[in-house]
Amino acid sequence: MPRNGASGRNGRSALGRTRRSSRRRAGRGAARRPQKGGSDPVIVRTVLGDIAPEELGLTLGHEHVFARPPEDVTDPDLRLDDEEKSAAELISFREAGGGAVVDMTTRDYGNDAAALARISKAAGVHVIAATGFNKGKFADRLSAEMTTAGIAAWMTSEVREGIAGTGVRAGLIKASSSLDGPNANERRVFEAAAEAHAATGAPISTHTEKGTWADGQIALLTGLGVPAGRILVGHLDLKPDLAYLRELAASGVFMGFDQFSKAKYLADSARIELIARLIADGHGGQIMVSGDLARRSYLTAWEGGPGYRYFLSELPRKFAEQGIGPDVYRSMLRDNPRRLFAFDPLS
Structure with a gap:
């Protein structure tokens, strides 16, 4: 499959030109996370306040807990706008052993930080909220009216002070x-x-469309000074090209295999096989497992499935059947998110 870099569709990938410097900044497996002043990351910022990284527990790194999409999104299956149901879904996850969920819903797709805080408190599950924007299909109506400096200042404010007041x-x-x-x-x-990362220390999580231009994302962000180990590149299991994934892994970024349970894109067994290959290459510390379950029909609280508990009740067995034991699997859900989402707040 083609690999598109920041330099465009012709010539050598931009990622190849930046890989060496990215490795120096991030280290293989993103084990080192340089921060301003050289201090170690000390907190994870949740919707109920800052916690120690060790408090996260087993974590799903790319989900949508609550969302009110814009009016032109007419499919009711995409409206996750019932706080009680969202809390029930998280409770089911907690009862299966889960500790935290990352909500990737942004302003342009109808986020609600106050609702997330209420849901997190009711469910007893940590929730991490995002600032930033979805792809242009949703975000252009807002981002086109803002300068780069204005966007950076807004992101910085939402990390330091709060989302939408x-x-x-x-x-x-x-x-x-x-x-x-x-x-x-x-x-x-x-x-x-x-710019906002440099100001706050907060990690960056990305959306790729069908896994494309991931190398370009890495080249752009690392070229602007973001250490590769502070970046999670999303939706990479939508482009199941092992050579491409190995190239991305060599940069030191965290890698989002976040479409689990969606057989319409790829069987989970095929996702696990790709992960097994990357683990064998020494990149197990970079893998993030999640489902991006952004539809009612994917969630048990809405009488769909498989729901968040799938990642603790069924998926471990599937990994074990393909040679990835429970300790390794749990490490991907516990240790990798702990390293990525922990940061030293710079304000």
Whole structure:
């Protein structure tokens, strides 16, 4: 499959030109996380306040707990707007052994930080909220009216002070690109995300469209000074090209295999096989497992499935059947998120 870098569709991938410097900054497996002043990351920022990284527990790194999509999104299956049901879904996850969920819903897709705080408190599950933007299809109507500096200042404020005046603070920064690369607005959001990271220390989590332009995202962000080990690149299991994934892994970024249970894209057994290959290469410390279960029909509280508990009740067995034991699997859900989402707040 083609690999598109920041330099465009022709010539050598931009990622190849930046890989060496990214490794120096992040280290293999993202084991080292340079921060401003050289201090160690000390907190994870949740919607109910800052916690020690060790308190996270087993974590799903890319979900949508609550969302009110814009009016032009007419499919009711995408409206996750019932706080009681969202809390019930999280309770089911907690009862299966889960500890935390990352909500990647952004302003352009109808986020509600105050609702997330209420849901988290009711369920007894940590929730990490995002600032930033989804892809241009949703975000352009907002981002086109903002300067790069304005976007960066807004992101920084949401990490430091709170989302939309709620006082509920974001714990990560989201940037997104469309199929095969960003439009002008999306590129400015990536530039702003790098500025906001430098100002706050918060990690960056990305949306790729069908896994494309992941190498371009890495090249752009690391070229702007973001250590590879502070970046989670999302939706990579939508482009199941092992050579491509190995190239991305070599940069030191965290890698989102976040479409689990969605057989319409790829069988879970095929996802697990790709992960097994990357683990064999020494990249197990970079893998993030999640489901991006952004539809009512995916969630048990809405009488769908498999729901969040699938990641603790069924998926471990599937990994074990393919040679990845429970200790390794749990480490991907516990230790990897702990390293990624922990940061030394710079304010």
